[in-house]
Amino acid sequence: MKTPDLTKLDTILERHEAAERSLIQVLQDVQKEYRYLPREAFEKVGRHCGVSVARVYSTATFYKAFSLVPQGEKLVRVCAGTACHVRGAGLLLDELERALSLEPGKTSPDGKITLKTVNCVGACAMAPCVMIDGEAHGNVKPGEVVTLVKGGRRDAAAD
């Protein structure tokens, strides 16, 4: 893995109060900027928030929002909430695993796509739901999920 360019880290830290309470918020912003938490950033983050590197590490591994390995350019999250579960989210996941040859939680070798599940995005009325880079798609059917993920349109209704 090549060393990430950490110049943007300073601007992130400037935005946050130098206190322990900022730790999670700082990590959120780092994750957003780099699509993961580069190990190289931990010392600086820890110093800014006044906590040890071990504490940064434990926080980074406790919360689901953070990843220690780079995420794909496109993030596909199949909602695994209860409503989605009973309305066939499992079938969508099976279909994507098969078509992308990816297990949930993994990123494709070319770094293009990450497949994940998420515990409910709050679009339960439109179950089952798939989030592609922050955009929610409701009532997704197994036959169209791959097209949708590859950037295609599923039907005219979405025009």
Add this chain to the structure above:
Amino acid sequence: MQRLTSPDALEKLRAELAGKRQAIKKTVFVCCGPGCLANGSRKIADAIGLQMEKQKVDASVGYRRCTTGCHGFCEQGPLVIVQPGDIFYCKVKPSDAATIVERTVKGDELVERLLYLDPGTKQRCKAFTEIPFYAKQTRVALARIGTLDPTDLGNAIASGGYASLAKALFTMKPDQVIDLVDRSGLRGKGGGGFLTGRKWRSCVKAPGDRRYVICNGDEGDPGAFMDRATMEGDPHCVIEGMIIGAYAVGSHEGYVYVREEYPLAVEYMQLGVDEARKAGLLGDNILGSDFSFDIKISRGGGAFVCGESSALMRSVEGKVGEPRAKYIHSVERGLWDQPTVLNNVETWATVPVIVQKGVDWFRSMGTKGSPGTKAFSLSGQVRNTGLIEVPMGVTLREVIFGIGGGLFKRRTFKAVQTGGPSGGCLPEDKLDLAVDFDELTRAGSMMGSGGMIVMDDRACMVDVARYFTAFLVDESCGKCVPCREGTKQLLALLTDITHGNATEDHLARIEALAATIMQASLCALGKSAPNPVLSTLKQFRQEYLSHIEKKRCPAGVCKPLTRFVIDEETCTGCGLCLKACPVDAIRGEKKKPHTIEPSKCITCAACREVCPVDAVEVAS
């Protein structure tokens, strides 16, 4: 917006805004709640805006387009509402924008085909108030959602926002506010149903240098979206509630903890706080009084356990979200070990309404033990999915069949899941149960935060129990052994059952293990973790036994225990299943009964989903 330095200034602004509103001829509301957004409603909002400009019915001549939070009837989304007249258009497409603007905005006609068709009366409903889904609700916390632009403080003020704050600050002493909330009998809507007034009073009595108020917007229950809809649809009612609460308990600093999976809620709450501060409704000397209070937004990191009060407070402090033992009460030693009041989003949103309308009004709704209303997110295998609010004490039947419109054609009701991973499944014979905190707990489920997931005959109760247990294994913080290891073993036992590797002994082991987990876990996550298993085991024991003894999953969900066959008599030979099958396991000629080749079948159930006559069955 100018800084408001007195309650009079607020009222003057309100009158001014109301005057401006009167001059508006028509407003087109486009729902951009969670459901409609997932259905592409942003594109519709853009198309309507474009058409209004094109057809010259824009703001300069007294027309308005407004994007709102969740209007409620998600199933029919994307929704467009035109006022005046409560005109309700459903399943709108961007290509409908031109017609809506031309006929209903510019002209005064209805677009018949976009009106809701009542399946009962077979009539189209002109106004949403005529639709049973809405007519049977009582909206208190959700009253303004769907009627205003959540990003505009002026909208909230014009609709009565912050009037309760002014009333509390200038006509009531802090203790009177607590007394009012206490007498109203308001119970926390985050799941536990704790009396809000009592909680506030305990906080005031506790010694401390500072006091904090926190809004719990973590909403980790899978299958619940009331809090998301509230924060995204009417952030100011939450903020107003928090300021009133802070005034009552003497706090000057508050936090809103929002889960990171809700980026829009984070954005709108932050915007709401910033706008309120600019207007002098937050910060120093609120509305010119000598009370000062400010709010910070704290984004969660994606951990269900952080909805638990003590874990949430650790998370706000920047630590990992591990709960504390219960003998430390967070009202006494909460955030940074100071007295802290934590309430749920909906609880906060209800406070201003109680201050405005009083105890008698509030108590006129609901039951004696649970006064007022409760919001639910209705989802699963029910026709009318969406966001609803009803008086406490209505029956589950009324919610699911009255408001929810019942199940889909040819499907039968099997269970309703409430209370998320801490709750349980209730069967048909519990449908006449009154929905309130105590009744649901007595029946072996719980109210929870308000997720209500309807399940039909194609849901397997063992699978549902396994689903929640897997969720909890994933979400256990790992601090205490009974929860961390116990839930894991529980999952292993359940997996044995769903894979056909179980003996009858498994049920006894599950029950024994469940008792230990409930007794010995540190926080309520572990203490209630066995609920989904125990409630299904109690209500649907036969289904467990079928998995164990007959190695058959009657619902056709657990793959190793399911074999699908096509019923010769029922099959019409339409060929839909043949097309849907991803592995070519179905044979048959047009108009002749089809068959499934067992060696090829992967039990994906695609054929069963598409069959129009329910000919695909689980083999006995």
